[in-house]
Amino acid sequence: MKLFAKFVAVLAAPMLLTGCLFLPGKFDATLKLHQGGKYEFTYVGEMQIVAGDDKDMSQPKLEPFDKENARCNDWIESDGTKTPNVYYGNYSEPTEVAVSDAEAATDGDEASPRRVKRDCTKDELAELEQQQIETYERRKEDYEQRTGMMASMFGGAVPGNDEALKKFAAQLMKYDGWEKAEYVGDNKFDVEYRAAGTFDRYFAFPILNDAAMQYPFFQIVPRKSGELEVMSPAVGGSNSFLSLAMIGGMRGGNNKDMPMSEISGSFTLETDGEVLANNGPDGYETNGSSKTIRWDVKGLKESPRALIRLK
Structure with missing residues (x-):
């Protein structure tokens, strides 16, 4: 945990300068890992870009002198x-x-x-x-x-700038997996993302095109020994990026300064591989060769994690 916190502190540094984060909102996500390395991933719900202070992000206007x-x-x-x-x-x-x-x-x-x-x-x-x-x-x-700094870091997304956020959503739709990316106002996006294939390398969602800063909600990281580590660093919990960044002093560590929708919803992991470790509240359910782990992400003390071995 200490090593993870140090890593997040380094990752957070550029975001602390801008006071911004890309985070999930309300969503349902599923990940299926099958023997032979095949995977299916789905994310349906909200994404939001959170500014440290909405007033700071409002575009200034020169009002007529009265x-x-x-x-x-x-x-x-x-x-x-x-x-x-x-x-x-x-x-x-x-x-x-x-x-x-x-x-x-x-x-x-x-x-x-x-x-x-x-x-x-x-x-x-x-x-x-x-x-x-x-x-x-x-x-x-x-x-x-x-x-300008935020647009560079987040691939053109600038909180509070509706036109820039609409263009950002349109840009996402040019890439594989994005079946829906609609800007709905208030720095929020309604999205549907689906990806499938044979897993042979690192996987992350979302990947923001032309963005200097990448902070995925979900990751699959292969170990040298062959196991797959499933992580969700943006999805709640005391070990999430958001919590550690705030503890580290983002905007004084006061989330009242960061207007945002509550991160809530569900994450479901299904696999016919071997579950070596997981922090699901109920462990996993078995149905034949299939194991299912479910997380209700609202109010989690730890972000969802699992270690899976596939043959």
């Missing part, structure tokens, strides 16, 4: 010294006011420090409008840098 949102006042000290304060009402308000307008009007002490509201001058309005433009330019530059 002088009605401009606020100007003078802070008047007891000796009559005036300090002008100007700000745009959409962005900020004074956080501390020693004496309110109402108090200043009723305390009868004109020498007391007080804040006095007034109309903004033309120069002040021009300054506020320029500040609004500069703020927008900074946000735009930051957005383009972050989304």
